[in-house]
Amino acid sequence: MCKIDNPYRPIETEVLDVIKETLNIKTLCLKPKEPMTFVAGQFIELTVPGVGEAPFTPSSNPLTKDIMEVTIMKVGKVTEKIHELKKGDTVGLRGPLGRGYPIEVFKDREILVVGGGCGLAPLRSLMYELFNRSGEFKKVFYRGGCKTPKDFLYRKEIEKWSERKDLNLRLTVDKKDKDDTDWKENVGVVTTIMDGIDMDFKNGIAVVCGPPIAMKYATMKLLNMGFRDENIYLSMEKNMSCGIGKCGHCRIGTYYACKDGPVFTYDKIKNFHGIWD
Amino acid sequence: MKYISTDNLFKLLNALKRDYNVYVPVKKGEQRFYKKYDEPSGDIRLGEVRTFEPLKAFFSRAREVVAKGFEPDTPFAQDKPLAIVGVKMCDLKGMKVLDHVFLDHDYKDPFYIKNREENLIISSDCTFAIETCFCLAMGVKPYPEKDFDINLSETTGGFIAETASPKGEALVKKHQRFFQAATAQHRKKRESRRNEVVKQVEENIKKNNVPYQDAFKGIIERNFESDIWNEEAKACVECGACNTICPTCHCFLLYDRKDEKKMERLRIWDSCMIKDFARVAGGANPRKKLWMRLRNRFEKKFDFFPKVADIYACTGCGRCISACPAKIDIRKVLRKLVDNV
Numbered sequence: 001m002c003k004i005d006n007p008y009r010p011i012e013t014e015v016l017d018v019i020k021e022t023l024n025i026k027t028l029c030l031k032p033k034e035p036m037t038f039v040a041g042q043f044i045e046l047t048v049p050g051v052g053e054a055p056f057t058p059s060s061n062p063l064t065k066d067i068m069e070v071t072i073m074k075v076g077k078v079t080e081k082i083h084e085l086k087k088g089d090t091v092g093l094r095g096p097l098g099r100g101y102p103i104e105v106f107k108d109r110e111i112l113v114v115g116g117g118c119g120l121a122p123l124r125s126l127m128y129e130l131f132n133r134s135g136e137f138k139k140v141f142y143r144g145g146c147k148t149p150k151d152f153l154y155r156k157e158i159e160k161w162s163e164r165k166d167l168n169l170r171l172t173v174d175k176k177d178k179d180d181t182d183w184k185e186n187v188g189v190v191t192t193i194m195d196g197i198d199m200d201f202k203n204g205i206a207v208v209c210g211p212p213i214a215m216k217y218a219t220m221k222l223l224n225m226g227f228r229d230e231n232i233y234l235s236m237e238k239n240m241s242c243g244i245g246k247c248g249h250c251r252i253g254t255y256y257a258c259k260d261g262p263v264f265t266y267d268k269i270k271n272f273h274g275i276w277d
Numbered sequence: 278m279k280y281i282s283t284d285n286l287f288k289l290l291n292a293l294k295r296d297y298n299v300y301v302p303v304k305k306g307e308q309r310f311y312k313k314y315d316e317p318s319g320d321i322r323l324g325e326v327r328t329f330e331p332l333k334a335f336f337s338r339a340r341e342v343v344a345k346g347f348e349p350d351t352p353f354a355q356d357k358p359l360a361i362v363g364v365k366m367c368d369l370k371g372m373k374v375l376d377h378v379f380l381d382h383d384y385k386d387p388f389y390i391k392n393r394e395e396n397l398i399i400s401s402d403c404t405f406a407i408e409t410c411f412c413l414a415m416g417v418k419p420y421p422e423k424d425f426d427i428n429l430s431e432t433t434g435g436f437i438a439e440t441a442s443p444k445g446e447a448l449v450k451k452h453q454r455f456f457q458a459a460t461a462q463h464r465k466k467r468e469s470r471r472n473e474v475v476k477q478v479e480e481n482i483k484k485n486n487v488p489y490q491d492a493f494k495g496i497i498e499r500n501f502e503s504d505i506w507n508e509e510a511k512a513c514v515e516c517g518a519c520n521t522i523c524p525t526c527h528c529f530l531l532y533d534r535k536d537e538k539k540m541e542r543l544r545i546w547d548s549c550m551i552k553d554f555a556r557v558a559g560g561a562n563p564r565k566k567l568w569m570r571l572r573n574r575f576e577k578k579f580d581f582f583p584k585v586a587d588i589y590a591c592t593g594c595g596r597c598i599s600a601c602p603a604k605i606d607i608r609k610v611l612r613k614l615v616d617n618v
Contacts, residue, residue: 050535076558244384248528
């Protein structure tokens, strides 16, 4: 056995806490035994020992160095096991992997953040970063949507953001049930709250994260509004496995989402076929 | 240029056994397979054509442990480096593609690096072509001129031995007692042998109407929405043999298992023809249909790699042609793509 850096090795990590967010979404608070800092938008591979690993984007503040939060929807084999995890359990982490949001580029610009569903998780990390550096950006707009009020990730926290002076916030749900009487915000898909935004679209930055269908329509809307291809930042969900551009699973055209993304500007990928599939 | 007699070559292989696990091609039925070398035997074929299995198997193993739990040490499995003898030029080109993936990239793969650094490649000229050979169409000659440590060209009573790396040179120097200077006669013999094999491959290409790679520019983009993919995929049974047998296919699957309470992470060769290859846990799958996956395989080889690494990821070895139970023939697909303007 010889000591060179092994990119496939997970770092032993303690589950400090498990927070139930919605019916099928939980947030894990994780403490890796070796330091792991990340940039908002980068991702990690989370290992459930003996079960497997899956890619997630941290949802916590990048400034919080020793603890990382990851918000996870139960959708498959690994996430099912993740949802069974309890405080004190051991998991593995690899990363951070890929490229996140280039915050330096966002400086002195107007920023529109559009998120849907589980996409609000990585965006929370970005919002924290924008709040950390409040004042460095001209204006920040946040437009978030979920299926129903019950599915709204971090709802209480996000509703509090509406008190912030450095943020213009609107929320929506696709539909609400009769018992969702406390939902006073918009009802409709996320593009329905993207009108009437007072910003210079031509020079503005847009960040989109959500399910493929939401990303597609939000991007079309942004283009119609006048955003430039190269100013639209998309977080692409592909089957990232090795995380270092070798295993071949997450290829998008001439890129691998894991090492060249997962955050891409629209101009980089718009000519590839089936980017929204 | 040196000459080594067949007797001395086996003495050299015997000597190499001290530092290496030596692998040589042996003939079984109609095919040639790599076998661990022990002593000279009648089934060893140092010339002839490529083996059944691709060379990549010695560098990116079909199945290997890449992590043991959270242990910081990298779990290298190889006890001794390998000396792989009788490697053909098509497989050496395959290594160029793998080098791009595992070595020359932003991220390096410790397992591949170690194998690449330590393993010895003793290549050899093809002494004839088989029906599926079309290397010349892919810009690959049936004899190695570079990218080996030592190359052997069969000639009267032995081989011409050339070196193309410091490792190869050092080895020849160390064992110089086995070598002598190659004569003009030896070279002449090699020349005519090489020309003869080139002619055979050219005839193959002509007979099978295989397009040359100069005609490949834009064939994928141009045919992206073409019916060719659907037509070709109709017979495909999604076995993935074309992937595993291909000297340039590099995709792998990471999977974890629990072994006596200890977690191990393995990687195994994967196949982009399998339905779930690109599927995400949420259910989205960019390549739901089989024809999309067949197209993807060609896109990777004839669009992705030329764009990112300036190389077509096909070596003309013809392995996928013989391996495919549905008789999907890469030569015919390429012809259709080139002709569809």
